[in-house]
Amino acid sequence: MLGLREAQIATLLAQQGYDAMTVGDIAQGAGITRGALYFYFGSKQEVVTALVARTVEHLWERSRATAQTDDPRQAIAAAMQRTVELWNEHGLIMRTAIDLSLTVPEIGELWKHTADLFVTAITAVLERAGIQAGTEPAQASAMARALCWMIERTFYHASQESREQLQEASATCEHIWLTSAGLST
Template sequence: MPGHPPARSRRAAERKGDVRERAILDTCEALLAQKGYDAMTVGDIAQGAGITRGALYFYFGSKQEVVAALVARTVEHLWERSRVTAQTEEPRQAIAAAMRRTVELWNEHGPVFRTAIDLSLTVPEIGELWSRTAELFIEAITAVLERAGVQAGTGPDQASAMAGALCWMIERTFYHASQESREKLQKASSTCEHIWLISAGLTA
């Protein structure tokens, strides 16, 4: 049809756009690890992705938008990896598997997670993503606690409230430990796992 590129050209353009956007996000993640959010600039991201600043602005309006998209991608990856645990899995095994995967993800994407936590109170989009992710994990932890025999409900000694405390404890503990070393993160994970097992009544 006159005025419209052929379907093949459109698909090629879409693929090219996907590749460029992925390069931008990959570069952003590398720069967060190297420089941190405050020191990183749009120019740094564009240079690392092999494009001009103008080309980057075709995809994202600011450094903040790039980071928000990176957090969204990483959170999606985190949830896809973490929901492998079947709801019927034995609680002790589910807890061990969940902590093992969480350590793997923090080792892979620690700078992104820490940046998301730092920006969650000031950047609404990132705050919503992080809160929704926490809600999903709280639901998963609640399910494991209930399968272990903890009473359902929101009271202080009931599954939902305990799951919320466990989720935020793990987040803050991993945030600090991941800045030190993988060894520190692994030790922190073992401690969090032990506390989760105690909460579930599974230490005997």
């Protein structure tokens, strides 16, 4: 049910925001009755959680190949380009997930798991670039965690501005990642 109605639900989120949106609004926007909506979901929180779950699944599917590229420079460039594409396509849902991650435990867990997957991918790229494995501040895992959250926050803010701001955010994050990996020119 959700797959066919994601665009309508995203439009409602954009127009009304999560707090103002009601189950009745969701049902009407999706072109179904409240009863039909309740057949699938118990609340608006469940609807949005399902939407976030589908979005993060899509994020990971689209991002898997990046970590497998042998050349760290190419992997970083591809990762940043893919990040721009994903924020262009799913920015509203991603911002909603971030906004709700502290108050809706299910969304918080989905977002944290997604970040952990990206941290693992970033760690692999840093290690291929010669950064020592480990969790100390100058080691790959710790650096990857900081890079992941920095990229998330930078794109969160840029996505509220424009596609051009996303490109600028990408260039800046790519430069910082390359510098952190010892690959800047």
